[in-house]
Amino acid sequence: MSLSKKLVVPPGGKTRIADFDPADPLAGVAGAPTTKDEAEAALSANVEVIADLQYRLYAENTRALLIVLQAMDAAGKDGVIRHCFSGVNPQGCKVTAFKQPSATELDHGYLWRIHHAVPPKGEIGIFNRSHYEDVIVVRVHELVPEKVWKARYDQINAFERLLADNGVVIRKFFLNVSNAEQKKRLLDRLADPKKNWKMSAADFAERRRWPEYMAAYEDAVARCSTDHAPWHVIPADRKWIRNWAVSQIVRETLESMDPKLPKIRLDPATIDTSG
């Protein structure tokens, strides 16, 4: 079975997050690494291919790739960005982290800041959190009435359709960490002077709402996985599996886009190369 087939959320389906194992070793998936060393070698190979394809995408300058990352704290959004995109030219790639909206952002519709950050033609855009926060944290904390967030699934599908119809290829990843592994990582962070700056008391408070978050994620991925903007649920308890899986799907996506270098517009023979 192919990796993306195994991890994709079927469009229109009744998906349960609990059906995806955060510690899935991906046995039986074609090409899946079985050890950490194998995974690191496969990741490096993917990073190189992604870099080459990004160069072509940039030169072709007709389409864009948008990667959406969502996850509970400490599931590894930052790690995925660092590992999977380490080879790309920063000139053609932009990461946007979506935090709590500013007063100005709140004065606009929730998709205003999102649309502004969509990658232009030729580029890769990575969303570290996204418009999905507007049906996840906003729902869990009841920041808007239920009627308002419930209407957003259709709005998000229409928005992503608009982007796809205009040359933006979209792939969405939910990094699926288990409750126990998240606790371990948060406690490790707290104890590590190099990492504890990342912590806030809220991280533990949010954990207490785990079931509400999972229910919100479940609806988001089930209702907004489409052929043109599929969700993938990535097993995130082991970092090496997680990084390889995301890099592999990004690689396969770029390969299927098959960006082409433009034809040279002049005849090299006519150029005076003397001097």
Ligand code: ATP
């Ligand atoms: P890290 O903790 O790894 O540095 P992070 O993405 O968790 O990265 P934080 O600054 O800790 O960054 O948290 C950003 C917060 O902003 C999250 O709690 C997220 O839920 C919240 N947020 C993002 N978008 C919205 C939104 N539209 N409405 C309300 N809260 C939002």
Ligand code: MG
């Ligand atoms: Mg955080």
